[in-house]
Amino acid sequence: MIIGIPKEVKTGELRVACTPAGVRHLVAGGHRVFVQKGAGEGSGFSDEAFMKAGAEVLPEAEDVWAAELVVKVKEPVADEYPFLREDLLLFAFLHLAALPGLAGALLQRGVSAIAYETVSAGGGLPLLAPMSEIAGRMSVMAGAFYLAAHFGGSGRLLSGVPGVLPGNVVVLGGGSAGMEAARVAGALGARVTVVERDRERMRFLDTALGANVRTLFSNDQHIVEELAVADLLVGAVLVPGASAPKLVGREMLRSMRPGSVFIDISIDQGGCSETSRPTTHEDPVYREEGVLHYCVTNMPGAFARTSTEALAGSTLPYVRAIADSGFKGAMRGMPGLAEGLNTWRGRVTNRAVAESLGMEYRRNPFGADGHASAS
Structure with missing residues (x-):
């Protein structure tokens, strides 16, 4: 699978969604990783470090967003909406209940979007x-x-x-x-x-x-x-x-x-x-x-190095599972990951998100009901 790690563009956001060590792990699994030029600088990770780990460092955001799976830290902002498309799998913090505009863009473009904040495990929220x-x-x-x-x-x-x-x-x-x-x-x-x-x-x-x-x-x-x-x-x-x-x-x-x-x-x-x-x-x-x-x-962005290492270490097993098994395979094999699915084929598949936005909830097709327990 081709995995894209774009540079964060939200104001004041210096984190990056994957470290060079994470890239090395993904590449070792036979996957290609696109990293946007400068994506890790705010967290202390150079382009050279990513390249040594096996990443393909690309200058343009649109080329990174062309990947099958895009892994981000924060939700896409308006300037990134043109990159959203029907065959895109997005994995990031989304917080859609507070962002109806983003929810609408994801639904209109048919993006399969998994939110870190609703992925569950053992009664908690391991990525949040x-x-x-x-x-x-x-x-x-x-x-x-x-x-x-x-x-x-x-x-x-x-x-x-x-x-x-x-x-x-x-x-x-x-x-x-x-x-x-x-x-x-x-x-x-x-x-x-x-x-x-x-x-x-x-x-x-x-x-x-x-x-x-x-x-x-x-x-x-x-x-x-x-x-x-x-x-x-x-x-x-x-x-x-x-x-x-x-x-x-x-x-x-x-x-x-x-x-x-x-x-x-x-x-x-x-x-x-x-x-x-x-x-x-x-x-x-x-x-x-x-x-x-x-x-x-984005409070943790102030301590970007610590936050990047903590977040990337937590998300990497899920990214690898998606890359290895494919979207549907990972969804069916990891119920906690399935609970993170917020939008799919133009539908809201998380009950709490749907209720907060006043939108119709459609049952998650991969076995989760949209509920997650508080950490």
């Missing part, structure tokens, strides 16, 4: 999890940075100092991203509250995290009470494939202290607040109701 872990850890780093007074924050140091109380961090959601956010905030010495709805998950978090991390049942009253004392709010809620639930209304946000910071990791799926809107690494923050909002849709 490493990026969620990075985003979770990064959220506290970014939040602590923007709390500085000269960035418009309240001037609160999350760790505190002897004689001064530490800051309060509230994390909405206790999945992979939320847990890592709580872990880093707790390690800094902040007082941390994780708002979660699943009792068993709260028991796990209570055991796994430090004594300064507490858990709280998720409901409107508890969220309002926690927002009133939060210095840093982290939105880390997830319904796989679906639009993120709006847990924070504008009125709720007004209860937060001026200069507090809100990091919305859920922005890829539309965000978990009424005041959330997508931003980029080039212009990451804005202020609403006195609260600094950080809503970058």
Whole structure:
């Protein structure tokens, strides 16, 4: 099979979908790999390294997109829509619930599109999890940075100092991203509250995290009470494939202290607040109701080397399976991969995506029903 690795063109996106080591593995299996010139530079991988691994480095995006299977990091942007075609198999983060325009383009062109974020395994989301872990850890780093007074924050140091109380961090959601956010905030010495709805998950978090991390049942009253004392709010809620639930209304946000910071990791799926809107690494923050909002849709791209290695290591077995067995063979042989299929022959084949977009759901022909479990 011919596999294409294009250069990412989303603003601020420096990751690449495959490393030279991954290329070597695919080429050893008898497959051809097209890599666009400069695709790995932002992650520290040179064209020469890809060529030594056996890739064919091509200068033009259209030549790379001509491959049978195109593997990307982020979803195609409008400039890439002309490359979409009926016989294309696309494997990438898609987040279609928040991108109806992209969903329409994929359906109109009949693309078979597999979304990393809905591929499942063992009750989890193995391709989303490493990026969620990075985003979770990064959220506290970014939040602590923007709390500085000269960035418009309240001037609160999350760790505190002897004689001064530490800051309060509230994390909405206790999945992979939320847990890592709580872990880093707790390690800094902040007082941390994780708002979660699943009792068993709260028991796990209570055991796994430090004594300064507490858990709280998720409901409107508890969220309002926690927002009133939060210095840093982290939105880390997830319904796989679906639009993120709006847990924070504008009125709720007004209860937060001026200069507090809100990091919305859920922005890829539309965000978990009424005041959330997508931003980029080039212009990451804005202020609403006195609260600094950080809503970058590709947070892990800031740490491109680490993120590329974590993501490519997770996706490579699936890419190899598709290349070895073909699309249909891999779909039938790997039920978890089949759950990642979002569009096929002009149909939406993921129930949560269809419901979020108000489109007709058509049963996944390869045995998955479009549902996936949260990680």
